[in-house]
Amino acid sequence: LTILMPCLNEAVSVAACVQEAAAYLQSRKILGEVLVADNGSTDGSPELAAAAGARVITVAEKGYGNAIRGGIAAAESRYIIIGDCDGSYDFSALDPILERLRQGWHLVVGNRFAGHIAPGAMPFSHRYLGVPFLSWLGRIRFGVDLSDFHCGLRGISRAAALEAGFQCGGMEFATEMIGRFADAGFSVTQVPVSLRKDLRQHPGHLRTIPDGFRHLLLILSWKRR
Secondary structure, eight states, X not given: OEEEEEESSOTTTHHHHHHHXXXXXXXXXXXXXXEEEEOSOSSSHHHHHHHTTXXXXXXXXXXXXXXXXXXXXXXXXXXXXXXXXXXXXXXXXXXXXXXXXXXXOSEEEEEEEEEEEOTTSSOHHXXXXXXXXXXXXXXXXXXXXXXXXXXXXXXXXXXXXXXXXXXXXXXXXXXXXXXXXXXXXXXXXXXXXXXXXXXXXXXXXXXXHHHXXXXXXXXXXXXXX
């Protein structure tokens, strides 16, 4: 199992996330790695991640999707669980995702609405407007029974991901991943996950209006390959 964390200036939280993920692997006696795909941090995040026990790679091309795609290419495991390293996801609670992967599912997406969302962890506009609306459109377009298209915690089969042919480099990659898996006929499911308030001391990387529009445009203009 590779636990993959895209990273851009997360010095406050990345070491704790790496340690939590490494402890999970050790507690479950899983042969695996914690892989941090650094996307150009200038705050010492790569050094902190490495000191905490992660294997760190540098992905030069900027963007959330590019960081994850670089991590998928560099991963050394059959399964990959992807999660943000800002402290918002609990890397000690990955059993439900890993169980589904071991059962043969190709993509396992976290569902924060079916789990627990801590106070202050998700903006009102995301929780009640943007994410539900875009997820509804995504369910119609891709024919998958998912309620949370934008959850940053998800598991994948690396072989299926390499075959999917991802193209997006930005935040809309979260939607593209689901669309590519669905169009390719790979199995997709969801599990409840919890969302904690992140530890960031700077604004998040997600830009509500422009990134939301990119997700919307991707869904409306989607063409199967």
